[in-house]
Amino acid sequence: MANRAVPQRPNGQTPGKICQFKLVLLGESSVGKSSLVLRFVKGQFHEYQESTIGAAFLTQTIHLNDVAVKFEIWDTAGQERYHSLAPMYYRGAQAAIVVYDITNQDTFERAKNWVKELQRQATPGIVIALAGNKLDLNTMRSVQTDESQTYAYENGLLFMETSAKTSANVTEIFKAIAEKLPKNETTNTAGQGRRLVESEGANKSLSSCCK
Amino acid sequence: MTTSTFSKTDEYGFKRPDDFDYLEYEKFMTAYLNYLTRRNMEWISLMIYNPQLKRNSKLKKFVRTGIPLILRGPGWISVSGGQKLKDKYGSNTYRQMLDKPINEDVKNIILVDIPRTYPDNIYFQPNSDNQKALFRILCAFAACNPDIGYCQGLNYIAGLLLLITKNEESCFWLLRVLVENILPDYYSKTMDGVIVDIEVFSRLVKKKCPEVSKHMIALEMPWALVATKWFICLFSEVLPIETTLRVWDCLFYEGSKILFRVGLMLVKHYKHDLLACEDISSLAECFKSIVQQPFPLNCHIFIKQMFTEIGSLPMSLINDLRKQVTAERNAANKSTSKNKKV
Numbered sequence: 001m002a003n004r005a006v007p008q009r010p011n012g013q014t015p016g017k018i019c020q021f022k023l024v025l026l027g028e029s030s031v032g033k034s035s036l037v038l039r040f041v042k043g044q045f046h047e048y049q050e051s052t053i054g055a056a057f058l059t060q061t062i063h064l065n066d067v068a069v070k071f072e073i074w075d076t077a078g079q080e081r082y083h084s085l086a087p088m089y090y091r092g093a094q095a096a097i098v099v100y101d102i103t104n105q106d107t108f109e110r111a112k113n114w115v116k117e118l119q120r121q122a123t124p125g126i127v128i129a130l131a132g133n134k135l136d137l138n139t140m141r142s143v144q145t146d147e148s149q150t151y152a153y154e155n156g157l158l159f160m161e162t163s164a165k166t167s168a169n170v171t172e173i174f175k176a177i178a179e180k181l182p183k184n185e186t187t188n189t190a191g192q193g194r195r196l197v198e199s200e201g202a203n204k205s206l207s208s209c210c211k
Numbered sequence: 212m213t214t215s216t217f218s219k220t221d222e223y224g225f226k227r228p229d230d231f232d233y234l235e236y237e238k239f240m241t242a243y244l245n246y247l248t249r250r251n252m253e254w255i256s257l258m259i260y261n262p263q264l265k266r267n268s269k270l271k272k273f274v275r276t277g278i279p280l281i282l283r284g285p286g287w288i289s290v291s292g293g294q295k296l297k298d299k300y301g302s303n304t305y306r307q308m309l310d311k312p313i314n315e316d317v318k319n320i321i322l323v324d325i326p327r328t329y330p331d332n333i334y335f336q337p338n339s340d341n342q343k344a345l346f347r348i349l350c351a352f353a354a355c356n357p358d359i360g361y362c363q364g365l366n367y368i369a370g371l372l373l374l375i376t377k378n379e380e381s382c383f384w385l386l387r388v389l390v391e392n393i394l395p396d397y398y399s400k401t402m403d404g405v406i407v408d409i410e411v412f413s414r415l416v417k418k419k420c421p422e423v424s425k426h427m428i429a430l431e432m433p434w435a436l437v438a439t440k441w442f443i444c445l446f447s448e449v450l451p452i453e454t455t456l457r458v459w460d461c462l463f464y465e466g467s468k469i470l471f472r473v474g475l476m477l478v479k480h481y482k483h484d485l486l487a488c489e490d491i492s493s494l495a496e497c498f499k500s501i502v503q504q505p506f507p508l509n510c511h512i513f514i515k516q517m518f519t520e521i522g523s524l525p526m527s528l529i530n531d532l533r534k535q536v537t538a539e540r541n542a543a544n545k546s547t548s549k550n551k552k553v
Contacts, residue, residue, distance in 0.1 A: 020492070029363065030323045048330040048337075053364045053448070054439025057495035072492045074436070079320065079363045081400050088435045 016066035019183050023071045023174075024090045026114045027099035028107040029078030032133040035164035036099065037075045040174055045165050052077050055089050062171070062178055069178040071095075090118065095127045095177050100148075102132045102161060103140040108148065115155060127180045129158035129173055136163040223374050223452055224334040235505050243453075246511060251279045258282075264289040266464070274464040275518065277457050277511070284376035291463035293381075293388040305380045308351035317360040321349045328366040334374060344379040345370055352386050359390065362398035364443035371447050375456065385463075389445075394467050395533070397443065407540070408467070409438050411532040412474055419521065420478050423485050430491045437498045441474055449502050454510035461514070468529050475524075476517040480506055 025033040034049050034056065041060045052075055061070040076082070076089050090096060096118055100111040111130060118128055130152045132143060145161060152159030158176050162169040220226050257273055264270060264286060278286040288294050297304070325346050329335040335342055348369050353360045368389065372382040390397070396404030413434040417424040427434065440449060445462060447455050450473075462469045478485065481501040488494040507513050 020490075022491075029320065030327070046330065048326040050330060050448075051324050051327045051363050051366065053367070053443050055436050057436070057492075057499065059492060059496075070492075072495075077363060077439075081362060081402055084401060084406060085435055085439060088433045091433075092431065 016068060017183070018061075018068045018070060019181070020070045020072060021095055021178075021181055022074065022093045023095040023097065023177070024074045024076065024093040025097050025099060026076060026086065026090070026118070027078055027131075028101070028104075028110040029080075031078065031099045031101040031104070031107050032162075032164050033078060033097075033099050034075050036097070036131065036133060036162060036170055036173075037073055039164040039167055039170045041073070043167075045167075054082075054085070060174070062175060064175070064178055064183075067183055069181070069183075071174065071178075086117075087121065090122050090126075092123060093126060094123060094181060095129070096122065097129045097131050097173065097177070098157075099131045099133050100143065101134050102143045103134055103137050105142045108132075108143045112151065115157065119155070125182075127158070127177055128156075129160070129177050131169075131173055132159075132161040133164060135161045135168050136165045220333055221452060224332040225329070225452060226331040226333070232505075235508065239505070239509050243509075243511060247277075247279070250276060254279050254282060266290060271464060274460050275514065277514070278460045280375070280456075283456070283460070284378060284381050287376070287385055287459070287463045288381055291385065291388045292392060293384045296388055296392070297384050304355070305351055305383050308354040308383075309347055311351075311354040313350055313353045314357070314360060317353050318350060320363075321346060321353070321361050321366075324361075324363060324366045325349075328370045332370075332374070335370065341370075341373060344382075345373060348373065348379050348383050348386065351383055352390075355387070356390065358400070359398050360400075362402070362443075364440075365390070365398060367444050367447050371455070388463075393462065394445075403537075403540075405439065405442050406435075407533055407536045408442055408470070409435050410536045411529060412438055412442075412471055414532055414536075415471055415475060415524075416478055419475055420482055423478050423482055426486050426488075427494075430488070430494055432491050432494050436495070438474060442470055445470065446473055451503070451508045451510070454507050454513055457510045457514045466526070468524055468526055471529065472517045472521055472524060475521045476513065477501060477507065479520060480516070 025037060027033050029051070032049075034052050035045060037056075037058055038044050038046065038049065041058045054077060056075040058073045058075065059070060060073065061068050063069070074089050074093070076086065096114075098111045098114045098118070100107040115128060115130070118126060130148060132145070132148050148161075149159055151157075158173070158180065160169045160173045160176070162173055164170060218227075254273065257269070258264075261267070261270060270290070274286075274290060288297075325342050326337060328342075328345060335345075345366065349361055349365060352365070352369070365386065369382055369386050372385050373379060376382050376385065394404065395408070396402075397408070398405075413424065413427075416427075416434070445455075446458050449455070450458065458469060458473055481497070481504075484497055484501060485494065488497050501507070
């Protein structure tokens with residue numbers, strides 16, 4: 001399992017930088033948070049995804065030019081009453097995906113509350129992406145793209161409509177986040193979770209900029 | 212039971228993961244089946260003298276060595292005080308609660324979670340009788356506990372209770388006894404009880420395994436990230452199934468302190484693996500993998516050691532810690548609300 005997290009590179013190529021970022025998924029219950037992660041990390045989709053209790057941890061690495069971006073993903077429980085645990089999950093996160101279900105207006109309202117909370121309480125400079133999931137159920141849509149797009153623009157969020165089922169925009173949203181995250185050490189403002197390492201012997205030598 | 216060693220599903224209907232270690236399991240099961248046969252005989256003779264399973268020190272010892280599967284349903288009901296609860300409220304209660312209307316929102320969340328409960332288990336397939344029964348149990352529970360309604364996690368507990376007892380009414384009473392008597396305020400709207408107990412657990416780790424405690428702090432890993440599921444699901448969906456059931460045997464008899472023992476046992480046994488992790492990411496992976504190792508799979512040794520290796524863990528200590536943590540939380544809440552007013 002842990003092997004999956006090891007950044008891969010083509011044979012013989014000089015290793016580039018590896019950046020690690022903590023990313024948290026937030027949003028109402030059953031909007032598809034775990035499904036997005038499962039699609040992104042394992043390329044799978046389950047029609048009935050088990051409900052997440054507490055938080056689940058997974059990692060995935062993507063490559064942007066010569067930089068390997070490793071996401072440490074914390075997937076969270078969506079039910080309202082788990083809210084009091086959320087600050088522990090998003091503490092120190094450099095990125096968040098706030099998910100709603102495009103067929104359910106209430107989940108969009110809940111997403112807005114998450115965005116507000118993150119902007120107020122999470123790591124300053126956190127990159128927030130808004131994901132309108134279940135795009136495959138477009139015919140049952142109740143949240144219009146324009147509405148979310150405008151909201152995202154006004155609040156400085158990345159925005160995409162996704163489908164964990166068809167995989168539409170799933171890798172893309174993570175990639176967009178990776179692109180927006182600062183990858184040079186001088187802009188490193190966040191504390192925990194953000195580490196920039198030279199990849200040879202990466203596991204051993206956390207360089208001084210990491211923490 | 213023996214055939215299950217070679218099956219893709221276990222005897223409880225759970226699909227085995229692709230990387231399931233059949234060899235290790237067979238090794239364990241061969242020894243464990245012998246043990247179970249012996250224990251069954253001993254339980255039969257115990258039942259002659261104590262057919263009602265009245266609580267006494269001998270029964271407690273027996274429960275720690277595992278209640279035979281066939282006796283688990285009725286066994287849990289008697290040793291947990293479920294029967295007393297049933298006698299107190301009357302045997303009609305379940306029927307009455309099924310007829311009592313519940314909040315539509317609560318009902319909808321339950322409805323969404325039903326197909327998401329053990330979707331890989333062959334006994335919880337779409338529209339199966341078990342799915343329907345699980346829905347009724349959770350609705351009836353919400354009806355008699357409107358302050359709690361439904362908390363995600365209860366679906367896994369009720370689902371496993373149903374697989375073992377095969378009786379939805381027993382399941383309803385066991386769920387009630389767990390939530391109303393055994394676990395303090397875990398599933399309420401604020402989940403205060405579980406937040407307190409996670410902090411209590413972290414203090415117990417500090418006391419019993421100080422190095423691990425320090426290491427968690429150094430890597431900035433809050434216990435809540437790891438232990439929330441342990442406490443909410445009572446280790447179901449965490450530990451191997453046979454081990455979970457042995458834990459539940461003890462939990463129904465001895466109460467919530469068992470959960471701390473299990474957690475401490477895992478931390479203590481895998482101390483070196485945990486200390487070897489150099490960042491939060493490998494620590495998170497480590498916590499995920501240790502529960503699937505041969506040691507927790509080997510439920511008999513695991514349970515035995517959890518009573519011998521952890522040392523004493525009196526309820527008075529747990530209660531003192533709970534009080535202490537609650538008081539600190541209240542004080543902190545007061546000061547935040549004061550600050551907000553200012």
